[in-house]
Amino acid sequence: MIFCKTQRLIGLLLIILWPSLWSSAGDWPTYRHDNQRSAITLESLKLPLSKRWQLIPAQPPSPAWAKPAKFDFYVSPQTRKPLVHRLAYDHAYHVSAVGSRVFYGSSAEHTVNCLDAYSGKEKWVYFTDGPIRFAPSVYSGRVYAGSDDGKVYCLDANSGRLIWSYAAAGKRNTLVPNDGRLVSPWSVRSSVVVDNGTAYFTSGFFPHEGVYMSAVDYVTGKASKKHHWEHYHLNKGSFQGYMLLSDTKIYMPGGRSTPFYFDRNNGNRLGQFAKGSGMGSFALLADNRIFHGPADRSGGVMTEAGLSGDRAASHVDAVDMIVDAQVMYLLTSNKVTAMTRGSRRLLWSQTVEGGCSMVLAGRTLYIGSRNKVAAFKVNNGQVQWKDTVPGNPLGLAVANGALIASTDSGAILSFGQASDYPSAWILY
Structure with a gap:
């Protein structure tokens, strides 16, 4: 009898304390982990993993843009390749994860x-x-998300209660028909950083209608301090994709053009990266480099450039990249390659089928490919688990003891260690 009571007490204690036991583990508070979109976390998962749960939403993702044409017929047939989708930021339900949520x-x-x-x-x-097309950002107990209704929402992370909403277009913000939905011409297509x-x-993506870029107080949603502002860009480009931040600049993918960069202090546009290569909604910052793509007019390419706009290199057919201090990882549809960052010396290469996405967690590289997720050793590319x-897992995240995969079917799956949870007899 005493033993049974002890079991129950232990079980109740674990239930009460379980979220706090995880609070010191690694969070994933925004898309690709941070505002530089590195897709790198120091957290390590103990392999092998097993499926914890799988969510199949009632409705699959409803992308904003249709698939591209098969080819750019202005390109010579000798060099023509199938076009890569430049605006595929909402083809899966990408996640953020903080604490037990x-x-x-x-x-x-x-x-x-x-x-x-x-x-x-x-x-x-x-x-x-309106549609929410980007992963929410979580900051200081609040969840931030932008909608195609032209508003940014700040919600309480625990309850989902609305704290504030902000429409940059103000009274101009209206809803118009678009592909069977009502959306605003000033839809938020930048995420919220x-x-x-x-x-x-940012709010808006039609250059001739103008695009607002805003910096507001995270608590009140107002431009109440000196470093808060709102800037209206007319005929200065279409900004679509996950926004990035450095200490002094804002970087914004251009969708069907190369990225733009702005002064973080006032929103003034400073320039645009070299046109014609590395177009799309993907971008990441790594020290003094930006990597953007994944397309040009002749096919797939990831462009590497200095932060002042000078083009440094092109990585043909890359669909995803991770760049740490010493090593670059390049993923194409059929292989993953690791090379030294300085000399570009090949370290290893492994075949994959239908490569989609990557994250680097500790000393393990997780790769999403056609109907599969797998773990690779970073030092030699050996497969450790799958x-x-x-x-197709277009988005991966590693947070608080779990690998979370988001697929183009709308599914969200969590993989962790079976031993991470109290067994049924303890919870009884």
Whole structure:
């Protein structure tokens, strides 16, 4: 009898303390982990992993843009390749994860969703008036998400309660028909980036209608301090993709053009990276380099450039990249390659089938490929673990003891250690 009571007490204690036991583990508070979109975390997962839970939303993703034409017929047939989608930022429900919660936005149901990280069960849902196309950002107990209804929303991370909303276009913000939906001409297509108490985002993507770039207080949603501002860019480009921050600049993918960069202090446009190569909605910052793409007019390419706009190199057919202090990892549709960052000396290369995405967690490289996720040793590329997923895993995250995969079917899956959880007899 005493033994049974002790079991129950231990089980209850673990239930109560379980979220706090994980609070010191690594969070994934925004898309690709940080505002430089590095996709790198120091957290390590103990392999092998097993599937914890799988969520299949009622509606799959509803992308903003249709697939591209098969070819650019202005390009010579001798060099012509199938075009790579330049605006594929919303083809999966990308996640952020902090503490015991996982967050994602739905482009189909127009919601911000919160899940329990350990069971996958829904904690709360917040409805907006338009598609949410980018992963929410989590900062200081608040969740930030931009909607195609032209507003940015700040929600309480625990309850989903609305704290504030902000429409940069003000009274001009209206909803118009678009592909069977009502959206704003000033849809938020930049994600929301939060740093040092300020939330940054853009509203609008039609150059002739103008695009607002805003920096507001993360608590109040107002431009209330000296370093807060709103800048209106007319005929200065279409900004679409996940925004990036350095200490002094804002970098914004250009969708069907190369990225633009702005002064972080006032929103003034400073320039655009060399036109014609590395177009698309992908970008990452690594020290004094920006890597952007994944397309040009003749096919797939990832462009490497200095932060002043000078083009340094091209990485043909790359669909994803990770760049740490010493090594670059390049993923194409059929292989992953590791090379030294300075001399570009090949370290190893492994075949993959339908490469989609990567994250680097500790000393393990996780790769999403066609209907599969796998773990590779970073020193030699040896496969350590793999499992199947329903669809192509376009997004990966590692947070608080779990690998989270988001696929183009709309599925979200969590993989962790079976031993991470109290067994049924303890929880009884």
